[in-house]
Amino acid sequence: MIQLFKVAKSYGGGTPALADINFEVQKGEFIFLTGPSGAGKTTLLKIMYRTEKFDQGQVLVNGMNIGKIPDRKLYLLRREIGFVFQDYKLLVKKNVFENVAFAQEVIGANKKRIRFKTWEALKNVGLTHKKDSYPQQLSGGEQQRVAIARALVNSPKIILADEPTGNLDPEISLEILKLFEHVKKSGVTVVFATHDQEMIRSRNHRVVVIKRGKLVTP
Amino acid sequence: MTSSAHTTLSNIKSNLQVFLVSVATITVAFSILGLFLVIFVNLNSFLTTWSKHVQLIVYLEDDISKDQRGVLEQLISTNPDVESMTFISKESAWANFKNTFSTKKSDFIDELKFNPLPSSYNIKFRPSPERFTKIRNFAELFKEREGVESVEYGEKWLRAFEKFMLFIRIFLLAVGGLLSLGLILIISNTIKLSFYSRQEEIELMLLIGATPGFVRIPFMLEGMLQGLLGGIFALALIKFLQLYIQVQFQGSLETIVRGMEFQYISQPIILILLASSVFIGWMGSYIFIRQFLSPKFK
Numbered sequence: 001m002i003q004l005f006k007v008a009k010s011y012g013g014g015t016p017a018l019a020d021i022n023f024e025v026q027k028g029e030f031i032f033l034t035g036p037s038g039a040g041k042t043t044l045l046k047i048m049y050r051t052e053k054f055d056q057g058q059v060l061v062n063g064m065n066i067g068k069i070p071d072r073k074l075y076l077l078r079r080e081i082g083f084v085f086q087d088y089k090l091l092v093k094k095n096v097f098e099n100v101a102f103a104q105e106v107i108g109a110n111k112k113r114i115r116f117k118t119w120e121a122l123k124n125v126g127l128t129h130k131k132d133s134y135p136q137q138l139s140g141g142e143q144q145r146v147a148i149a150r151a152l153v154n155s156p157k158i159i160l161a162d163e164p165t166g167n168l169d170p171e172i173s174l175e176i177l178k179l180f181e182h183v184k185k186s187g188v189t190v191v192f193a194t195h196d197q198e199m200i201r202s203r204n205h206r207v208v209v210i211k212r213g214k215l216v217t218p
Numbered sequence: 219m220t221s222s223a224h225t226t227l228s229n230i231k232s233n234l235q236v237f238l239v240s241v242a243t244i245t246v247a248f249s250i251l252g253l254f255l256v257i258f259v260n261l262n263s264f265l266t267t268w269s270k271h272v273q274l275i276v277y278l279e280d281d282i283s284k285d286q287r288g289v290l291e292q293l294i295s296t297n298p299d300v301e302s303m304t305f306i307s308k309e310s311a312w313a314n315f316k317n318t319f320s321t322k323k324s325d326f327i328d329e330l331k332f333n334p335l336p337s338s339y340n341i342k343f344r345p346s347p348e349r350f351t352k353i354r355n356f357a358e359l360f361k362e363r364e365g366v367e368s369v370e371y372g373e374k375w376l377r378a379f380e381k382f383m384l385f386i387r388i389f390l391l392a393v394g395g396l397l398s399l400g401l402i403l404i405i406s407n408t409i410k411l412s413f414y415s416r417q418e419e420i421e422l423m424l425l426i427g428a429t430p431g432f433v434r435i436p437f438m439l440e441g442m443l444q445g446l447l448g449g450i451f452a453l454a455l456i457k458f459l460q461l462y463i464q465v466q467f468q469g470s471l472e473t474i475v476r477g478m479e480f481q482y483i484s485q486p487i488i489l490i491l492l493a494s495s496v497f498i499g500w501m502g503s504y505i506f507i508r509q510f511l512s513p514k515f516k
């Protein structure tokens with residue numbers, strides 16, 4: 001489903017953000033992407049979503065050659081992927097329900113479907129009671145769950161989650177993890193970036209470790 | 219499409235003031251343009267009305283022979299563009315002249331012991347688009363003829379008027395072009411402001427899978443709506459002005475030129491004005507999209 005071959009990326013500084021990255025994620029697989037802060041996890045996920053360019057190598061996602069997609073066709077890639085941003089990217093002028101529904105609106109879903117899917121996604125992250133709140137009225141963890149609901153609402157084939165439990169206490173973190181695992185069961189490919197070593201150890205999903213832009217064997 | 223229209227409306231609502239200012243600017247600019255057009259149209263119709271009265275007068279020398287007159291009459295009656303011809307003799311010209319000025323009881327005229335007026339042919343031409351040219355050519359033909367003293371057809375007037383109309387035409391084009399350019403910039407700027415107020419949202423849209431068209435269309439609609447509203451308001455404004463002038467001055471206009479009335483812009487021109495206002499709106503949004511939005515489609 002996702003293939004990276006000799007991918008390298010530099011932000012222009014001395015040491016490259018990523019160097020010689022090779023790995024593959026099978027369809028329906030769940031992997032943890034981990035490594036210390038600044039290792040290049042976010043950069044790697046952004047490359048797969050093509051919000052960041054890379055300098056060398058090949059990246060294939062769902063059969064699409066990331067480096068070769070013309071800008072006007074980019075939406076085709078983005079619609080296959082649910083991305084949980086590390087900084088959430090919620091719209092402050094929209095309430096919880098509208099924020100989640102937004103992802104449905106931009107792909108042109110009809111009203112009835114939008115209502116149904118949004119409600120379902122909010123139920124999944126346990127936030128139906130907050131549907132009318134605005135982002136500033138929510139805790140960090142609640143905002144994170146809104147971001148997760150928005151990534152799930154379009155039923156994507158792939159989920160790229162950038163530290164989706166970074167702000168959550170262990171109990172809710174586990175709930176969220178279970179949610180992603182549940183999604184995985186329906187055939188969705190999940191890349192789950194996290195610092196939480198305990199969480200990683202508690203499961204036996206494949207772990208990809210990255211340090212200073214390079215893959216290391218765990 | 220309905221969702222695009224919806225987005226357009228909420229865009230406008232969130233930036234209503236800027237939108238209204240822009241529409242008002244377009245209205246003013248189009249009113250100016252429209253007023254010039256109205257003036258142009260009316261001058262043109264004045265010219266047409268006036269030109270109906272233009273005729274060619276061929277003044278004859280006093281000692282013209284019968285044969286020479288026969289040649290001239292032959293020339294006139296065989297010309298297909300001539301509608302009618304009247305011969306006015308020295309005597310009837312003099313009588314007419316005296317009649318016209320009889321109220322003044324001018325001693326000067328009464329004291330004249332001889333008739334200073336020549337006899338003449340008054341020639342009316344059939345209406346046709348090239349009427350002026352035909353009259354002019356025909357007049358040139360007569361000037362050189364024997365027995366002809368002079369010809370007259372309001373030549374200087376005609377030339378001046380034609381030149382003036384040409385000038386107005388060029389002026390209209392230039393002013394129209396400049397105003398359009400300004401409007402395009404104003405509209406693209408208004409749309410830019412409407413974009414800024416929703417920048418975060420639009421960037422997120424593209425980030426999570428909106429097609430470029432989905433993002434573009436509401437801005438297109440916003441630009442075209444601005445143009446259209448400006449155009450409609452301007453036309454309404456000109457219409458009011460026309461009605462006012464009609465009510466106030468129709469009487470006096472009639473006395474200046476018979477059959478002349480103050481006209482509104484004709485229907486095709488209304489449609490052209492509206493179409494160009496929409497086009498200008500579209501251009502405004504197009505420029506915004508090219509410069510601003512498209513670079514974000516990545």
Ligand SMILES: Nc1ncnc2c1ncn2[C@@H]1O[C@H](COP(=O)(O)OP(=O)(O)OP(=O)(O)O)[C@@H](O)[C@H]1O
Nearest residue numbers: 011017035036037038039040041042043044086195
């Ligand atoms: N936009 C950018 N411009 C310049 N350098 C950047 C940019 N984004 C990231 N970097 C650098 O690239 C390296 C990798 O950053 P990245 O955000 O991918 O790390 P990360 O593994 O996600 O870290 P964290 O766990 O803290 O989120 C870091 O050294 C960072 O400073």
Ligand SMILES: [Mg+2]
Nearest residue numbers: 041042086162
């Ligand atoms: Mg990161």
